[in-house]
Amino acid sequence: MTITIKVPCSSANIGPGFDVIGLALSIWLEIRVDIAQSEKSKAVLNCVITYEGEGADEVSLSADNNLITRTALYVLRCHGQRSFPAETRVHIKNPIPLGRGLGSSGAAVVAGVVLGNEVGKLGLSKARMLDYCLMIERHPDNVAAALYGGFVGTYLNDLSPEDTERKEIPLSEVLPEPAGGLDTGNAPPEPPVGIGHYMKFPWAKEIKAIAIIPDFEVATAKARSVLPTSYSRADVVFNLQRIALLPSALGRSPPDADQIYLAMQDKVHQPYRKSLIPGLPEILQSVTPKSHPGLCGICLSGAGPTILALATENFDGIANVILDMFAKKDIKCRWELLEPAEEGTAVTYS
Numbered sequence: 001m002t003i004t005i006k007v008p009c010s011s012a013n014i015g016p017g018f019d020v021i022g023l024a025l026s027i028w029l030e031i032r033v034d035i036a037q038s039e040k041s042k043a044v045l046n047c048v049i050t051y052e053g054e055g056a057d058e059v060s061l062s063a064d065n066n067l068i069t070r071t072a073l074y075v076l077r078c079h080g081q082r083s084f085p086a087e088t089r090v091h092i093k094n095p096i097p098l099g100r101g102l103g104s105s106g107a108a109v110v111a112g113v114v115l116g117n118e119v120g121k122l123g124l125s126k127a128r129m130l131d132y133c134l135m136i137e138r139h140p141d142n143v144a145a146a147l148y149g150g151f152v153g154t155y156l157n158d159l160s161p162e163d164t165e166r167k168e169i170p171l172s173e174v175l176p177e178p179a180g181g182l183d184t185g186n187a188p189p190e191p192p193v194g195i196g197h198y199m200k201f202p203w204a205k206e207i208k209a210i211a212i213i214p215d216f217e218v219a220t221a222k223a224r225s226v227l228p229t230s231y232s233r234a235d236v237v238f239n240l241q242r243i244a245l246l247p248s249a250l251g252r253s254p255p256d257a258d259q260i261y262l263a264m265q266d267k268v269h270q271p272y273r274k275s276l277i278p279g280l281p282e283i284l285q286s287v288t289p290k291s292h293p294g295l296c297g298i299c300l301s302g303a304g305p306t307i308l309a310l311a312t313e314n315f316d317g318i319a320n321v322i323l324d325m326f327a328k329k330d331i332k333c334r335w336e337l338l339e340p341a342e343e344g345t346a347v348t349y350s
């Protein structure tokens with residue numbers, strides 16, 4: 001039997017919703033899993049990985065280093081299973097560009113948790129799988145969108161002091177690298193139940209997402225390190241006012257471009273990330289619904305450097321203007337027209 005796991009990419013924040021809002025989009029990470037269940041495997045932790053697509057020259061094919069299989073092993077070991085079933089073959093087909101703000105790591109973490117659940121026959125609910133994802137990727141926006149699909153608002157619960165302590169166990173203890181380091185005989189720390197939740201918002205069917213993807217990477221950790229640790233009351237209120245509008249503005253049909261443009265403004269993360277993304281302030285300020293008919297709103301996708309332009313028409317025209325602005329900074333880009341991935345993560349058997 002072959003198990004196929006498909007996980008969509010995602011764009012986090014959508015302007016003011018830093019670490020809150022996520023939108024699953026139509027580029028799919030696909031994992032094909034075969035288990036021979038015959039003789040004992042000589043492969044690392046019983047798992048042979050093959051890989052094609054984005055990141056093929058940089059992603060580790062060793063099961064104890066690869067983010068997807070390390071995540072699966074974390075889930076398996078929380079359930080008393082020390083390695084993959086004998087002769088597990090995992091083929092990863094990844095069209096999601098790495099480190100560009102399209103949730104490649106969120107998709108990999110979701111795929112890993114689902115992989116662990118499937119090969120370990122654990123029967124975890126999606127809500128419990130979200131807990132496992134949140135032990136690894138601590139902001140819920142990308143992983144909740146990738147797991148559940150669609151346009152989502154997410155939040156983390158206030159946990160009891162005991163559970164907070166469990167959640168704050170350093171990532172290196174949850175997911176040591178390589179994962180063989182976990183093999184001490186002790187089970188790794190399990191996630192508290194119900195760390196985070198999500199709510200799905202409607203999405204106006206007319207709106208599509210243009211992703212302008214520069215040919216350089218910005219690691220999310222780096223893009224988070226440039227953010228301040230405190231904000232002025234005025235900047236916080238600015239974002240709160242916009243995030244209150246955003247879900248209804250993007251769900252209303254026909255869309256009101258001026259309202260969406262306003263609802264997508266941000267003062268919490270985008271202004272601080274301009275040092276990492278040449279041309280960012282000019283692009284965000286000059287591409288508007290007035291100057292570019294069809295445009296509804298524009299933002300940095302996740303931690304960047306991808307720009308996400310939401311539009312109802314004139315997709316080529318809008319994309320080419322942004323491509324030209326990046327070209328003036330000597331940055332090459334490609335662009336893709338994407339749609340919300342309403343279904344989220346899916347598992348099929350053949």
Ligand SMILES: Nc1ncnc2c1ncn2[C@@H]1O[C@H](COP(=O)(O)OP(=O)(O)OP(=O)(O)O)[C@@H](O)[C@H]1O
Binds near residue numbers: 105108142
């Ligand atoms: N398919 C994959 N297989 C293995 N590792 C992956 C895969 N996809 C992503 N990764 C790991 O995640 C890293 C990129 O994660 P990072 O959080 O920096 O960016 P991103 O998730 O693409 O962007 P963002 O979080 O802003 O949306 C890669 O360098 C790689 O280590």
Ligand SMILES: N[C@@H](CCO)C(=O)O
Binds near residue numbers: 012018
């Ligand atoms: N909310 C996260 C998304 C990136 O993974 C950020 O902007 O840093």
